[in-house]
Amino acid sequence: MELDDGLFRRESVRLLAALTRIFGVEHIALAEDVAQETLTAAFEAWRWSGVPDHYSALLMASAKNRVIGVFRRERTARNFGPELTRLIESEQSFEPAVAELFLPEALRDDELRMMFSCCQPRLKEDVQIALVLKNLCGLNVEEIAGAFLTSPAAIEKRLTRGRTAIADSKRFFELTAADFDARLSTVHRALYLLFNEGYHSAGADSVVRVDLCREALRLVQLLDEHGPAATPMTKALAALMCLNAARLPGRIDEGGNLKAILYQDRSRWDRALIAEGLELLAASASGDELTAYHVEAAIAGVHASAESADQTAWGEIVSLYDALLKLRPSPVVALNRAMAIAQHDGPQRGLDAIRAIRDVDQLSLYPFYPAALGDLELRLGRLAAAAVHFKAALELARNDSERRFLEARVAACSPKLAT
Numbered sequence: 001m002e003l004d005d006g007l008f009r010r011e012s013v014r015l016l017a018a019l020t021r022i023f024g025v026e027h028i029a030l031a032e033d034v035a036q037e038t039l040t041a042a043f044e045a046w047r048w049s050g051v052p053d054h055y056s057a058l059l060m061a062s063a064k065n066r067v068i069g070v071f072r073r074e075r076t077a078r079n080f081g082p083e084l085t086r087l088i089e090s091e092q093s094f095e096p097a098v099a100e101l102f103l104p105e106a107l108r109d110d111e112l113r114m115m116f117s118c119c120q121p122r123l124k125e126d127v128q129i130a131l132v133l134k135n136l137c138g139l140n141v142e143e144i145a146g147a148f149l150t151s152p153a154a155i156e157k158r159l160t161r162g163r164t165a166i167a168d169s170k171r172f173f174e175l176t177a178a179d180f181d182a183r184l185s186t187v188h189r190a191l192y193l194l195f196n197e198g199y200h201s202a203g204a205d206s207v208v209r210v211d212l213c214r215e216a217l218r219l220v221q222l223l224d225e226h227g228p229a230a231t232p233m234t235k236a237l238a239a240l241m242c243l244n245a246a247r248l249p250g251r252i253d254e255g256g257n258l259k260a261i262l263y264q265d266r267s268r269w270d271r272a273l274i275a276e277g278l279e280l281l282a283a284s285a286s287g288d289e290l291t292a293y294h295v296e297a298a299i300a301g302v303h304a305s306a307e308s309a310d311q312t313a314w315g316e317i318v319s320l321y322d323a324l325l326k327l328r329p330s331p332v333v334a335l336n337r338a339m340a341i342a343q344h345d346g347p348q349r350g351l352d353a354i355r356a357i358r359d360v361d362q363l364s365l366y367p368f369y370p371a372a373l374g375d376l377e378l379r380l381g382r383l384a385a386a387a388v389h390f391k392a393a394l395e396l397a398r399n400d401s402e403r404r405f406l407e408a409r410v411a412a413c414s415p416k417l418a419t
Helices: 005-023 025-049 055-073 077-089 092-101 104-117 125-136 141-148 152-167 177-199 210-225 232-245 271-284 292-305 314-327 331-345 347-355 368-379 383-396 400-412
Strands: none
Touching: 005 025, 005 055, 005 104, 005 125, 005 210, 025 055, 025 152, 104 125, 104 177, 125 141, 125 152, 125 177, 141 152, 141 177, 177 210, 177 232, 210 232, 232 271, 232 292, 271 292, 292 314, 314 331, 331 347, 331 368, 347 368, 368 383, 368 400, 383 400
């Protein structure tokens, strides 16, 4: 078993779900802290000794003991009823619970239960999604802020509101079929944001987080394996993730440099994932509802099916972006549409489309907004204007990969290189 961020993330979710179920939802904050402490200590030890067999059960036992230790130190065990008292007094009484919790089917049920339980309908959707990204997906506050294009302080407020609502919940893990159906779209949105954070990370360490993409794909596949969740929308989201994940090997070159899709080596794209994504996209057409995930997956399918940028059906992509803007209007979608227009109708038309974007102020911290302006000015031969935009984008760069990419674009505006 490889010791990596993916393993840490998965086990964190499993510990949190199990601890919350055992000790009560009112102690979810304590469960979060204990899960992180347990994993940090274990990973530090395993870095030298290797990951042991039955590591999940060992982590659970360690986490349980930590929680009980907190209760003892704070002298609050008497407030948790006879069941917890028996648990403290008899280690043997806990062992069957450990074995049951870590059966494969029980694990899947715990993860699904935690995922949907975080989506409390009385909370705003952005608060629900923040809770899922934090508790289920393991993103930190800065990463969640990047996904929402907002500040860490705003995310902290959302998480505080969410934790308070969860602590007051009378039936956190008791989900009916009606609850499941009502919350599925929020879970979809959270997993979509998780994948996007991996695909184009706002984090300081890397522009691509493959572990996050894999985790999002794993969780959406988990949904698709669970009958009630295997809807056309779930299949469309899974298709989108497969088709975009297939391009991950081409997004970063051997030197760790970011490559735009126009210049990627398509021989590095994962053909098996492309085939799986196209199959899922076809299966998603079985319903009578067209969602944003269907349209985005269709766009990704057009890219994945083209042998080169020049052979891409850009007119079809523009039409799909038109449909996407009606379903899920956003300045990011409008920016991507403008770049597709530039490929189909020329850079000047693309610039006109960018300047017509509404709510463009939402892109004020997004480095690829000024970078797009710079790219189109460069194509038009207006080097000075292009350089200004690329330098503005460079000021907003969030990691070394983005900085190197934008520094190269600034250098491309040199008259010597342009001739």
